[in-house]
Amino acid sequence: MSAATLTIGEAARRTGVSAKMIRWYEATGLLPPAARSESGYRHYGEADLHTLRFIRRARDLGFSVDAIADLLTLWRDRARPSAGVKAIAQEQIADLRRRIAEMEGMARTLEHLAEACCGDARPDCPILDDLAAGDHPPAPRRRGRGRGITGRGAA
Numbered sequence: 008m009s010a011a012t013l014t015i016g017e018a019a020r021r022t023g024v025s026a027k028m029i030r031w032y033e034a035t036g037l038l039p040p041a042a043r044s045e046s047g048y049r050h051y052g053e054a055d056l057h058t059l060r061f062i063r064r065a066r067d068l069g070f071s072v073d074a075i076a077d078l079l080t081l082w083r084d085r086a087r088p089s090a091g092v093k094a095i096a097q098e099q100i101a102d103l104r105r106r107i108a109e110m111e112g113m114a115r116t117l118e119h120l121a122e123a124c125c126g127d128a129r130p131d132c133p134i135l136d137d138l139a140a141g142d143h144p145p146a147p148r149r150r151g152r153g154r155g156i157t158g159r160g161a162a
Contacts (some may be wrong), residue, residue: 015041018051022059029059037062037076070099 019026029049032038038058041049051059061082065075074095081087081095123133137143 012042012050013052013056015049015051018056018059022056022063024059024063032059032062035072037072037079068099069103070095074099 013021015026015029018024019029022029024032029038029051033040038055041051041055044050058079061079062075065078070078077095078092081092117134120134120137125131
């Protein structure tokens with residue numbers, strides 16, 4: 008099979024993106040619909056593989072699907088100013104730092120609860136008591152980050 012006509016399995020192997028995710032990226036519009044054989048099988052070219060590697064790397068860095076769509080739009084526009092790309096990256100950095108702080112807070116809470124638990128044969132357990140109490144405020148929900156590139160001032 009030539010490089011111009013890779014099956015979804017081969018594209019998955021070469022990019023590290025599962026076939027299921029490749030189909031999902033197509034369905035969400037991150038990846039253009041694949042060319043199809045007469046029998047309906049998807050076929051991918053080198054440009055598709057390059058896009059899949061871009062998406063995989065962006066996902067590895069924690070970007071949302073909306074942010075990846077924005078980044079792909081900017082990546083494809085060779086005349087774009089880099090300011091829009093930098094703004095997306097800085098927003099991702101801030102979000103990662105916020106999530107790290109939230110996880111550190113969760114770890115401190117669990118450490119405190121684990122220290123209070125005897126961990127013996129008795130049924131008393133402050134960890135379960137805390138979980139059952141349900142009187143804590145709900146954890147903050149992740150805010151949407153997909154405002155679109157026009158929402159950041161980039162065109």
